[in-house]
Amino acid sequence: MARHAENQNWKLVASDLEDLIGYNLKRAYVIVRADFREALGDDGMSARVFSALSLAVEFPNITQSELARMMGIERSGLVSIVDELEQRGFLNRVAVPGDRRVQALVPTQEGRFACVEALKAVRAHEDALLDVMTAKEKETLLKLLKKIRMRGEG
Amino acid sequence: MARHAENQNWKLVASDLEDLIGYNLKRAYVIVRADFREALGDDGMSARVFSALSLAVEFPNITQSELARMMGIERSGLVSIVDELEQRGFLNRVAVPGDRRVQALVPTQEGRFACVEALKAVRAHEDALLDVMTAKEKETLLKLLKKIRMRGEG
């Protein structure tokens, strides 16, 4: 501690903060999030909307409650997300015969198309951003992040 | 794609989303952030406030603009953070003789103490959360996250 404010290469200094996983995780997350937004453009989907669409395409006829559980957010928060996806014409809320409470989320053809297109764009941007890392490093990073997720999501 | 909604072990499925660094980064970040909050308790500092204090302790007499640049946020966003730190008695805005625009951030003794105490608590919680990872894995994760940061923060 107690280095001076004029220190220009603070990033190279072994600070306490710099050793915390959480701090580095957040800083990295901010960068990748900005990259994501750039990938999908100004009127593109946000990360949460893309995630929801992606899961709805992968698990058609999923309900909002199930989707919220998968995304780790509350049901109430999913309403506006599904609203947006429906407005964009990417999926429909359709009534389910057996249970009049739920409305199944059924992706449209447009939705499926938009999903793969967005995925391609995001992957391309992510690859460009992370070209400083080898394929093995990316794989390792993925594995370690999933290890944290396993710990937190049970 | 096009697996069915009844699939219970979706986490084990090699979905498109699950392969994205950004998605896994966010999910992991959410978990570690929750752990951080738990570490510092209900009326404890938020992550941003702790980061600001930590950097102010490390670089005493730093200005708000410099600190904002270090944290990667706007000057305006730092005002309320420094307000809170000043209210908690952890630092003071003091006038600088040479330049009447700036006010140097000077941590108090209490601030320094609170900083190391908070750091200890956060580290302990982080260690407990990440006990599924070896020391080498944690080191690797840190290295890879910093690699992303280098890419994004120049």
Added chain:
DNA sequence: CGCAGATTGTTATGCTGGTAAACAATCAGA
């Protein structure tokens, strides 16, 4: 059957953590 309790989608409200734009005060340089 009838009824208690759980579940679903939804609304309203509020919080956190930011950004963007404007502002006066001040400084630096030609």
Added chain:
DNA sequence: TCTGATTGTTTACCAGCATAACAATCTGCG
């Protein structure tokens, strides 16, 4: 001395959540 940049600050705004309540509906139990 004038122009332009910088600093701290206020104000307004937005995204991305959580929480609590609600009616409609389902489920299971006696």
